[in-house]
Amino acid sequence: MSDPQHLIPHTALYAFITRSFVACGFPEEDADTAAGLMVKADLMGQDGHGVFRLPMYIKRLRAGGLNPTPEFRCLEDRIATALIDGDNGLGHLVMHHATQLAIEKAKTTGVAWVGARHSNHAGPASLYAMMPLEHDMIGLYVAVGSANHLPPWGGTEMLLSTNPIAVAVPSAENPPIVLDMATTVAAYGKVKTAAQRGETMPEGWMIDRQGKPLTDPTRASEGFLLPIGGPKGYGLSLIFGILAGVLNGAAFGRDVVDFNADSETTTNTGHFILALDIKAFADPDVFRADIDRVWAEVKSSPRLPGFDDIRLPGERLDRVTQERTANGIPLTGALRAQLDEMAASLDIDPLL
Amino acid sequence: MSDPQHLIPHTALYAFITRSFVACGFPEEDADTAAGLMVKADLMGQDGHGVFRLPMYIKRLRAGGLNPTPEFRCLEDRIATALIDGDNGLGHLVMHHATQLAIEKAKTTGVAWVGARHSNHAGPASLYAMMPLEHDMIGLYVAVGSANHLPPWGGTEMLLSTNPIAVAVPSAENPPIVLDMATTVAAYGKVKTAAQRGETMPEGWMIDRQGKPLTDPTRASEGFLLPIGGPKGYGLSLIFGILAGVLNGAAFGRDVVDFNADSETTTNTGHFILALDIKAFADPDVFRADIDRVWAEVKSSPRLPGFDDIRLPGERLDRVTQERTANGIPLTGALRAQLDEMAASLDIDPLL
Numbered sequence: 013m014s015d016p017q018h019l020i021p022h023t024a025l026y027a028f029i030t031r032s033f034v035a036c037g038f039p040e041e042d043a044d045t046a047a048g049l050m051v052k053a054d055l056m057g058q059d060g061h062g063v064f065r066l067p068m069y070i071k072r073l074r075a076g077g078l079n080p081t082p083e084f085r086c087l088e089d090r091i092a093t094a095l096i097d098g099d100n101g102l103g104h105l106v107m108h109h110a111t112q113l114a115i116e117k118a119k120t121t122g123v124a125w126v127g128a129r130h131s132n133h134a135g136p137a138s139l140y141a142m143m144p145l146e147h148d149m150i151g152l153y154v155a156v157g158s159a160n161h162l163p164p165w166g167g168t169e170m171l172l173s174t175n176p177i178a179v180a181v182p183s184a185e186n187p188p189i190v191l192d193m194a195t196t197v198a199a200y201g202k203v204k205t206a207a208q209r210g211e212t213m214p215e216g217w218m219i220d221r222q223g224k225p226l227t228d229p230t231r232a233s234e235g236f237l238l239p240i241g242g243p244k245g246y247g248l249s250l251i252f253g254i255l256a257g258v259l260n261g262a263a264f265g266r267d268v269v270d271f272n273a274d275s276e277t278t279t280n281t282g283h284f285i286l287a288l289d290i291k292a293f294a295d296p297d298v299f300r301a302d303i304d305r306v307w308a309e310v311k312s313s314p315r316l317p318g319f320d321d322i323r324l325p326g327e328r329l330d331r332v333t334q335e336r337t338a339n340g341i342p343l344t345g346a347l348r349a350q351l352d353e354m355a356a357s358l359d360i361d362p363l364l
Numbered sequence: 365m366s367d368p369q370h371l372i373p374h375t376a377l378y379a380f381i382t383r384s385f386v387a388c389g390f391p392e393e394d395a396d397t398a399a400g401l402m403v404k405a406d407l408m409g410q411d412g413h414g415v416f417r418l419p420m421y422i423k424r425l426r427a428g429g430l431n432p433t434p435e436f437r438c439l440e441d442r443i444a445t446a447l448i449d450g451d452n453g454l455g456h457l458v459m460h461h462a463t464q465l466a467i468e469k470a471k472t473t474g475v476a477w478v479g480a481r482h483s484n485h486a487g488p489a490s491l492y493a494m495m496p497l498e499h500d501m502i503g504l505y506v507a508v509g510s511a512n513h514l515p516p517w518g519g520t521e522m523l524l525s526t527n528p529i530a531v532a533v534p535s536a537e538n539p540p541i542v543l544d545m546a547t548t549v550a551a552y553g554k555v556k557t558a559a560q561r562g563e564t565m566p567e568g569w570m571i572d573r574q575g576k577p578l579t580d581p582t583r584a585s586e587g588f589l590l591p592i593g594g595p596k597g598y599g600l601s602l603i604f605g606i607l608a609g610v611l612n613g614a615a616f617g618r619d620v621v622d623f624n625a626d627s628e629t630t631t632n633t634g635h636f637i638l639a640l641d642i643k644a645f646a647d648p649d650v651f652r653a654d655i656d657r658v659w660a661e662v663k664s665s666p667r668l669p670g671f672d673d674i675r676l677p678g679e680r681l682d683r684v685t686q687e688r689t690a691n692g693i694p695l696t697g698a699l700r701a702q703l704d705e706m707a708a709s710l711d712i713d714p715l716l
Contacts, residue, residue, distance in 0.1 A: 090473060091443060091472065092444040092474050092475045093473070093474030095644070095645050120443065121442060122477070123475060123477040123638075163668075164662045164674050164676075165674065166673070166674045166675070167662070167668065167674045168666045168668055193599060197593055219668075221668075222668070223670065240596050241545075243675075247677040248543065250662075254541065255502070258654050258658065260645060264658065265662075288477060292442045292447070293440055293447050293612060293613075294613060299611065302610050306610065306617060309523055309618060310519070310523060310602070313515055313519030313520065314519065314520045315520065316518055316519065316573075316575040319519070322517065322518045322519045323518070323595075324516075324602070325602065
């Protein structure tokens with residue numbers, strides 16, 4: 013069932029995304045920043061969060077649901093915290109700004125927490141958690157997801173999103189450890205992919221409104237995603253939604269706009285980034301060597317039958333990034349066709 | 365199989381724990397602080413983390429594995445961060461000190477992160493996450509667990525602990541939302557309880573060294589706890605262990621001492637507390653009213669068959685605290701006998 017794949021050089025993809033945004037009225041610098049982050053998502057293997065989302069962003073820009081020329085405002089400012097109003101700009105731009113601010117503050121204070129409201133979908137969580145790494149800092153990012161896919165534990169009203177968390181920690185000889193996870197067993201993108209491929213879902217991904225396992229992904233709208241660890245994942249999704257949404261004055265619960273179904277209504281998406289300066293706790297070189305020891309310990313554990321390797325979070329991301337930087341980014345024929353159509357409608361040069 | 369339960373007034377339990385610690389050489393003030401926190405754990409219904417642990421703490425104090433007169437040192441100090449050396453004191457005292465410091469710092473900075481090394485078991489995570497609440501702050505606490513019970517995903521060497529997280533958020537009319545969870549499906553205490561009661565565990569709590577479900581709790585030593593969401597819970601446990609352990613220069617991985625099996629070796633337990641000032645983001649009254657709306661939305665969701673209520677994290681904790689404050693704390697006959705024996709050996713008055 014797989015589409016023929018085309019390998020696209022990341023530089024070509026970057027140029028295409030840039031001109032798409034410029035055609036929609038983005039200032040050149042913002043188009044560059046957003047394109048750089050989106051291509052990075054594709055390079056990292058986050059196929060559901062890179063250029064795959066571009067047609068939806070463009071649709072939203074043209075429908076007036078996304079501001080191409082946002083002016084960020086700092087609504088609250090303390091030594092180690094800030095609250096940013098994203099003026100309904102693309103989430104990548106809002107969180108790029110917020111993360112830079114958190115890094116600057118943490119250089120002095122040791123830790124900084126910057127929240128944002130009136131933002132939008134920002135791609136994969138790991139993008140922002142990884143930005144502090146080059147400053148000898150640890151990053152922690154949380155977002156309210158852009159559509160509600162799960163009810164509170166025991167309920168049937170979809171009040172919660174997959175609210176992801178990402179944490180990135182540097183090492184010396186190994187890739188950084190990068191945890192990037194939804195608080196549900198499966199992300200909703202995996203359900204969509206299973207439907208496209210005509211596959212059955214394993215039990216445990218979703219249940220229907222009677223609480224019975226739902227394994228047919230074409231019936232996804234009749235049920236809900238399941239949180240990891242049952243009530244625990246529900247609790248994580250709730251708390252992350254409060255910290256990234258409610259605290260920032262951003263949407264949560266019934267106020268969350270399903271950005272797949274609605275391109276016009278302001279989403280008021282909330283996120284936060286925490287930057288933690290390693291130097292406030294340890295010599296960064298010593299710490300990175302300690303993380304290498306963690307790698308070595310984990311890798312050397314004897315294995316369960318059926319496992320040929322033990323992976324650390326971020327290991328695949330690093331390998332895929334290297335492969336795709338060298339060889340290009342695979343795009344399905346269906347996505348290529350969609351991007352060609354979008355290019356024609358924007359009257360810009362197509363991807364290649 | 366249930367033991368006859370005795371209801372003990374919390375004031376009596378507090379006095380007993382205080383004199384136990386004083387008999388072991390604690391300064392009066394430290395004995396008071398530790399007893400207050402331990403009784404609070406019992407009041408909250410955290411039966412496995414309150415006075416239940418006292419005999420083990422006393423055993424460790426008498427074996428020289430715990431310092432009754434620690435002098436805390438601030439090893440690193442930045443405007444919004446600190447690293448505390450707990451001098452092998454009781455974890456409650458170390459984290460009480462660290463949390464007070466985080467609260468003081470966050471009053472100025474908006475957020476503060478205080479880590480600790482050379483600490484010990486500190487009782488339930490929620491104790492510390494809740495301390496910032498009375499200062500209009502949100503608390504977030506993470507610890508390295510005091511014994512390794514799970515391997516990395518796909519492995520068989522128990523390199524990781526249940527590494528819990530707790531987050532507490534205030535409301536106006538409702539109890540605070542308090543998430544307090546291990547990163548495993550079941551805490552190890554639940555396995556021990558099932559064994560005591562002669563019960564079978566559900567599939568999904570543990571697996572054996574072949575990766576097969578382990579449901580007989582008396583065979584717990586032949587297998588491992590399972591992380592929530594499989595590789596996701598493994599990732600959370602790993603990252604929390606790095607933030608609370610490695611970053612602080614505390615034990616992690618092969619260095620973790622099983623404090624159930626060994627009362628003499630210094631555990632070098634690590635934890636951290638984050639205090640976040642709500643006033644740096646919102647008017648606390650508005651925020652608390654927003655959290656009441658979250659309560660109302662969640663409670664009003666239609667329910668799945670078989671559920672007669674939808675609970676928020678912290679709801680049971682609040683109800684149990686009220687009941688036990690009024691009526692007393694239930695202790696099993698077995699625990700009473702253990703405490704009586706301990707009192708005799710310390711030459712102090714028994715519990716009642």
